[in-house]
Amino acid sequence: MSKKILVIEDDKFLRKVIDRKLLGEGYETVEAIDGAEGIRVAEDSKPDLILLDLVLPEISGFGVLTELKENLATKNIPVIILSNLGEREDVEKGFSLGATDYLIKSHFNPGEIVEKIEAIFDKGDK
Numbered sequence: 001m002s003k004k005i006l007v008i009e010d011d012k013f014l015r016k017v018i019d020r021k022l023l024g025e026g027y028e029t030v031e032a033i034d035g036a037e038g039i040r041v042a043e044d045s046k047p048d049l050i051l052l053d054l055v056l057p058e059i060s061g062f063g064v065l066t067e068l069k070e071n072l073a074t075k076n077i078p079v080i081i082l083s084n085l086g087e088r089e090d091v092e093k094g095f096s097l098g099a100t101d102y103l104i105k106s107h108f109n110p111g112e113i114v115e116k117i118e119a120i121f122d123k124g125d126k
Helices: 012-024 035-045 061-070 088-096 110-125
Strands: 004-008 028-032 049-052 079-083 101-104
Touching: 004 012, 004 035, 012 028, 012 110, 028 035, 035 049, 035 061, 049 061, 049 110, 061 079, 061 088, 079 088, 079 110, 088 101, 101 110
Parallel strands: 004 028, 004 049, 049 079, 079 101
Antiparallel strands: none
16 A cells, blocks of 8 residues: 655646656555645645645745644644745754754755655654
């Protein structure tokens, strides 16, 4: 059974690139283009992992992360923040709100994102 990954990203091009890469690696994907939709989709689809942008319409990524971690149905889903916000305060805030990992978009290619995802799944399977 393939793992399901929710990609919450408002940049259509980047969302499609990540989606294609994940599908090619055998993952199932679901998408959301803003924070409010991301929360709804997470609750409805119960993904195994969430890739979360921080700069989103409706509700910011930090707001989404806070809501996901306060919700019993979604609080245990690992969340990887994928953002251009690379300031130390942003990274620290992401981890303090419950993110599993934090990737700066400009520093990672889709293959490296998959490696991070697989490392999280490998850790969870042990």
